[in-house]
Amino acid sequence: MSRKVFYISDGTAITAEVFGHAVLSQFPVEFEALTIPFVETTQKAEAVKAQINDCFITTGERPLVFHSIVKAEIRDIIYSSECIDYDFLNTFVAPLEDQLGVKAVPVTHRTHGKANHSYEARIDAINYAMENDDGQTLKHIDKADIVLLGVSRCGKTPSSLYLSMQFGIKAANYPFIEDDMDNLKLPEVLKKNKHKLFGLTIDPVRLHEIRQSRMENSRYSSLRQCRIEVKEVEMMYKRERIPFVNTTNHSVEEIATKILDVTGLERHMF
Amino acid sequence: MSRKVFYISDGTAITAEVFGHAVLSQFPVEFEALTIPFVETTQKAEAVKAQINDCFITTGERPLVFHSIVKAEIRDIIYSSECIDYDFLNTFVAPLEDQLGVKAVPVTHRTHGKANHSYEARIDAINYAMENDDGQTLKHIDKADIVLLGVSRCGKTPSSLYLSMQFGIKAANYPFIEDDMDNLKLPEVLKKNKHKLFGLTIDPVRLHEIRQSRMENSRYSSLRQCRIEVKEVEMMYKRERIPFVNTTNHSVEEIATKILDVTGLERHMF
Numbered sequence: 001m002s003r004k005v006f007y008i009s010d011g012t013a014i015t016a017e018v019f020g021h022a023v024l025s026q027f028p029v030e031f032e033a034l035t036i037p038f039v040e041t042t043q044k045a046e047a048v049k050a051q052i053n054d055c056f057i058t059t060g061e062r063p064l065v066f067h068s069i070v071k072a073e074i075r076d077i078i079y080s081s082e083c084i085d086y087d088f089l090n091t092f093v094a095p096l097e098d099q100l101g102v103k104a105v106p107v108t109h110r111t112h113g114k115a116n117h118s119y120e121a122r123i124d125a126i127n128y129a130m131e132n133d134d135g136q137t138l139k140h141i142d143k144a145d146i147v148l149l150g151v152s153r154c155g156k157t158p159s160s161l162y163l164s165m166q167f168g169i170k171a172a173n174y175p176f177i178e179d180d181m182d183n184l185k186l187p188e189v190l191k192k193n194k195h196k197l198f199g200l201t202i203d204p205v206r207l208h209e210i211r212q213s214r215m216e217n218s219r220y221s222s223l224r225q226c227r228i229e230v231k232e233v234e235m236m237y238k239r240e241r242i243p244f245v246n247t248t249n250h251s252v253e254e255i256a257t258k259i260l261d262v263t264g265l266e267r268h269m270f
Numbered sequence: 271m272s273r274k275v276f277y278i279s280d281g282t283a284i285t286a287e288v289f290g291h292a293v294l295s296q297f298p299v300e301f302e303a304l305t306i307p308f309v310e311t312t313q314k315a316e317a318v319k320a321q322i323n324d325c326f327i328t329t330g331e332r333p334l335v336f337h338s339i340v341k342a343e344i345r346d347i348i349y350s351s352e353c354i355d356y357d358f359l360n361t362f363v364a365p366l367e368d369q370l371g372v373k374a375v376p377v378t379h380r381t382h383g384k385a386n387h388s389y390e391a392r393i394d395a396i397n398y399a400m401e402n403d404d405g406q407t408l409k410h411i412d413k414a415d416i417v418l419l420g421v422s423r424c425g426k427t428p429s430s431l432y433l434s435m436q437f438g439i440k441a442a443n444y445p446f447i448e449d450d451m452d453n454l455k456l457p458e459v460l461k462k463n464k465h466k467l468f469g470l471t472i473d474p475v476r477l478h479e480i481r482q483s484r485m486e487n488s489r490y491s492s493l494r495q496c497r498i499e500v501k502e503v504e505m506m507y508k509r510e511r512i513p514f515v516n517t518t519n520h521s522v523e524e525i526a527t528k529i530l531d532v533t534g535l536e537r538h539m540f
Binding site for chain 1: 273281282283284285287288289291292293294296297298299303305307308334338354356358359361362363365366369370372374375376377389393396397400403427428431432435436521522523524526527528530531537539540
């Protein structure tokens with residue numbers, strides 16, 4: 001039976017999820033997680049406590065609780081439940097107070113709220129990625145922080161969106177298609193923005209699988225076509241000295257942070 | 271002078287950033303953060319150590335370091351630098367080992383890697399959000415987990431993308447436009463999927479500002495038009511008993527988690 005875990009917060013609970021997931025993924029154990037955000041009243045906290053106690057009675061094991069609750073009276077209700085409590089934020093607050101020589105001023109909703117953030121810039125970046133996806137237009141390339149290149153279905157769109165959403169980076173992307181392959185070269189407007197270009201590539205067998213699930217038994221999805229496109233595009237990256245990354249075994253988080261690492265683009269925090 | 275902070279990891283460093291940001295945002299202090307991902311070799315670790323020591327010499331203060339490094343020999347090099355070290359993951363590993371009765375098996379890249387995740391489902395959700403944005407098509411509504419409604423520029427697109435990216439939710443979205451306002455009603459295909467509908471609304475003054483920055487002094491961006499649209503749409507939500515949330519003072523994280531909280535849709539972790 002999998003061990004029960006609660007992620008609880010008076011805000012979005014995203015920090016509790018990210019942190020708890022990072023710690024628990026180090027254990028060869030099955031977990032079953034439930035996230036409860038916006039626990040902002042003592043009434044709601046009592047309901048969560050009842051749920052935790054119920055879980056203990058049903059399973060015979062105290063559930064693990066990762067929480068980031070700012071208000072003491074709400075936190076105390078959760079503490080008083082039949083849980084194993086991991087107060088991962090407050091554990092570090094006291095040592096930081098000593099180090100910084102100031103007291104913490106905890107505020108609910110600050111981590112993932114809108115206050116004190118260049119939130120507009122982030123939304124602009126998301127809209128930019130949407131509007132400049134898949135080579136729809138290269139008109140706004142002067143506003144791009146980066147332009148991702150690659151064949152169809154190599155990961156350009158999710159990577160562009162992640163760069164904008166997580167890091168506030170304006171990422172356009174441009175596809176090379178079948179018709180380009182006979183004489184593959186960079187469009188002039190991309191050549192002029194060469195310092196912004198970053199290539200993606202992918203294992204042809206994996207590409208073939210992805211394309212098959214979208215357009216089965218087409219020329220587009222054939223292994224032969226995938227091999228040709230990947231080979232031509234990689235040769236072009238090398239010829240033009242465009243940095244590139246192979247997306248085959250990497251998540252969007254890894255692809256995006258690798259791109260930032262190689263290019264030196266600044267990561268913004270939201 | 272702002273206190274220097276390093277987020278260091280042998281992976282993407284996203285967990286270190288999210289955690290460090292959550293803790294430090296509780297302090298009324300200016301921080302200047304630098305993220306260094308993919309510290310996977312002793313050579314790279316030595317370069318980071320030199321950078322930390324240099325920072326100490328230049329500023330006269332030991333920089334704060336939040337790290338999530340799995341390999342002991344890499345970690346030890348960072349430890350030996352002139353930093354104040356917050357080993358936020360390992361602090362919780364020993365208590366969890368006691369509680370779970372098993373030893374941790376740390377693996378680099380597990381948290382934000384592709385392994386053991388329903389990664390395809392997430393990419394499918396992102397592609398779904400892209401292809402079903404802004405009412406482009408309602409053909410695939412049967413595959414939607416949720417359909418966000420609202421006037422132009424109230425936050426539908428960023429919210430849909432965040433739901434797909436962070437939680438693997440298939441979110442379509444549908445706009446109500448100026449021409450709809452005289453006799454606002456739900457299209458038949460949406461009526462048939464009423465259990466999937468979720469409304470967004472926004473303060474008309476804020477909407478006016480956002481639209482002004484895109485299309486200055488147009489009828490579309492006029493405060494009068496913004497007031498009419500918001501009023502009509504909110505009345506419709508109430509008439510049709512569609513749950514809705516006001517996005518004005520909320521981040522995409524807050525909007526997305528609020529939607530999941532109200533609808534009970536399951537949050538997936540990636």
